[in-house]
Amino acid sequence: MSIRPPAEAYEKVPTVIFPDSAKAAKTLAQEVKQLIETKNKAGKPAVLGMATGSTPVPFYRELIRLHKEEGLSFKNVITFNLDEYYGLSSDHPESYSMFMAEQLFDHIDIPKANINLPSGTVPGDQVFNHCRQYEEKIEASGGIDLQILGIGRTGHIGFNEPGSSRDSLTRRITLDRVTRQDAASDFRGEQNVPHFAITMGVGTILRAKKLVLMAWGENKAVMVAKAVEGPMTEVISASFLQDHPDARFFIDHGASRELTRVKLPWLVGPASWTPRETRRAMVWQAFKIKRPILKLVDEHYNENGLSDLLSEQGPAYQLNIRIFNQLQHTITGWPGGKPDEDDTYRPERARPYPKRCLVFSPEPQDAITGMGGTIDRLVEQGHDVRLIALTSGSLRVPDSEADKFAETLLELASNATNPTTWEPQVAYAREALGLLEAKGEFGEDPPLLRQLKGLILRGELRDAAHTVGLANDRVTFVDLPFYENGRYRRFKSTEEDHKVLVRLLQEHKPHQIYITGDAADPSSVAGICFRLLVAALQSCGGEDFAGSCSVWLYRGKERPLEPHEIDMAIPMSPLQIERKANALSRYGALSSLEKEAPETNRENARLYDALGLAEYEAIETFQRWRRV
Incomplete structure (x- = not known):
């Protein structure tokens, strides 16, 4: 069993923080390249589990680059997608089948027979059999070697919404309201987002030999932290990755910001008390014990793991005043700077004016x-x-907005005193x-x-x-x-x-x-x-x-x-x-x-x-x- 660095003591899944999504995508793509080459030498296909959404797009673009510029072949690769909207045909512009074709499959040499996605149009009375056959096909291929995942705002992987059990299999599921809200822009309104999807189950996902979950941006930070550091729970299906022997999170700085080692580094090791870090610790402490900055005392610092900060920058009262003043100086009624005033402690310079x-x-x-x-x-x-x-x-x-505009034009024309002048409209x-x-x-x-x-x-x-x-x-x-x-x-x-x-x-x-x-x-x-x-x-x-x-x-x-x-x-x-x-x-x-x-x-x-x-x-x- 590997020993985690002290800074990662709160993390129950190995988590790698990259400078940006592009570097993470390159690292993961190289792993896929090595997997394909290793499988080719052994005379076996590489079986990849694929995800959709905006998160894997940089990764897919890097795979395309490896194919076109470095000759990586996908002829001996089999893919299984996590999910598909139920009710959408494969040629629907928002179907995941179309997404995968546009983002990856149409740009590499993978045989079409090797591409597998759940069907969004299977009749309702055949959904159960279709899902069972999908499971059987994964098993017949030898199982998924590497499953790529994203994480939704409800903490879901695939479309395993809150309430999905640890052992759930491929099935039809009702989409959560938050998930449908997040997809609203894709479908030009929440009312157009399908209510159902077919998804691999949590149990299906966990049978993959390796798992990598990717997440970018601060909007994913809370759920990443809950999945990595919190308890395993059906409320957050991504948390079940803690139960896998070879699962990892690949995230950028934005998605890492709620991890303890990033948000509260003084709790996991020596902190570098920069001005920003000092202010972060003071604000965190004040909110935790529900006291204003100026009412913090030595005991609060010691009880909240901030004795090092106190010994380095104390005593408490002077430290409180300094941070209070820093926060006070952020407040201004003059976002463009106040002309002809001392701007030493103002966020924006006074000159030039006007800006x-x-x-x-x-x-x-x-x-x-x-x-x-x-x-x-x-x-x-x-x-x-x-x-x-x-x-x-x-x-x-x-x-509906375009329809309303066009109908209004017709209404205006019908009531015009000289309708012929409205013919172009x-x-x-x-x-x-x-x-x-x-x-x-x-x-x-x-x-x-x-x-x-x-x-x-x-x-x-x-x-x-x-x-x-x-x-x-x-x-x-x-x-x-x-x-x-x-x-x-x-x-x-x-x-x-x-x-x-x-x-x-x-x-x-x-x-x-x-x-x-x-x-x-x-x-x-x-x-x-x-x-x-x-x-x-x-x-x-x-x-x-x-x-x-x-x-x-x-x-x-x-x-x-x-x-x-x-x-x-x-x-x-x-x-x-x-x-x-x-x-x-x-x-x-x-x-x-x-x-x-x-x-x-x-x-x-x-x-x-x-x-x-x-x-x-x-x-x-x-x-x-x-x-x-």
Whole structure:
């Protein structure tokens, strides 16, 4: 039995933290390459269990690269997929059969006869036999040599939702509400997401010889920690990987943040008491014992494993005051800096004033969701604020919105005093309605419909932006090619995307930039946009503006920043939080997390209040991007 390093003492499954998903994907792909080559030498096929969703996409791209550039052959590989939506045919654009073809199978030399997926169209009275035959086929192949897994927001592997037993087999299952919410963007609305799926069972998965679970981004961090460090439970099917002799987690920094060795490193070994780590420990301690920072005493430090911090930076009262002041200095009503004031302890510099501020919104709702109140404050304080919608967001607009728009056009035309002047609009509306009917509930949107849905969101964003003080001419729509030419979970950035952002930066020469996506899944719209902007800033490194431009990270759909992570906190009055809620109401389709943004802002204020800081109605939070 191997001995775990002390830092990993809380972890019940070996967990490897990679700098990013690309490095993890390369490492895993090399393991697959070695497995295939070893099996070939033994005259046996390599049997791989495959996963779907955005998580394995970097891994599949690396397998394709190995095939095309290094000659790795998949002719002697057999694959079994974890699951499939029940009710979708194999040629449905959101079926996992289609996903695997587009993401991997169509780009390598694997024989079609060697590809196995559950059927989404097997008649209901034949589902049991179909699932049993799937199990038998896995067994007849010699069993799965390496099973690839992701983890859902409910902690599921495959579609083994909460309540799935340790010994469950391949079966039809009802999808959890959270799982369906997470798939809503793929299906253009939660109402279109299938209610059922066929999935390998937990017991089926655990029979694989080796298991590797991948997870990227901070939204997966809580479930990763529960699966790795918590008890084995049917509530989190991924936790059963603790019961496997050769299971591992491959995660990035974002997905690791709730592990004890990352979140509370002083509990597992000597800590390096950097300013950020010190603040993290102090905030954690204050929340744990429910006392404000300034009321912590020596006994609290000793009882919570922080005696080293106290001996190194104490006494307690001076340490409390220092951290309290650091937190206090994050609070400012001047996100663009307060002109003609000493900015020594302010988050943002006073000069220049006014500043040119670029607010980047990966999808049209992100910036209003994450920092609508701060936009309002920047405009009110006289800064040159421009909101840049990087993508059209057309993929998130449900068909019902396009149908409503087309029907409204027809209604207006029918009531016009001179109907002939409306003939082009009538033709456009009828074409849109015809395309909606022709493509059906789940079909691909042709270009006209994507354009129409993008125009609908443009109108909603302009309306929302106006509500927080931005005029129409201060809103720019970029329509980055990676989005316009792609689909969720299938995006791939291009050189043209990079050039567009470089031109934007060179044109506006901003003093301030606001962006989200640093904590997002790297294959998500926000994650791709963030990496593109970072690359564009690096390309502009020689420009005069680049060195002095401050970059602030806000959170949209991702986990909110915790108090120790916050570098700038913008208080919001009751009127401002009301304006932000009104701005969000302008959007026809928001996720549950986006709708909750005002309440998240109120919770930020409650956390600051609990630490002993001033009590506000709500707070929007930001983290300074630190160039590496």
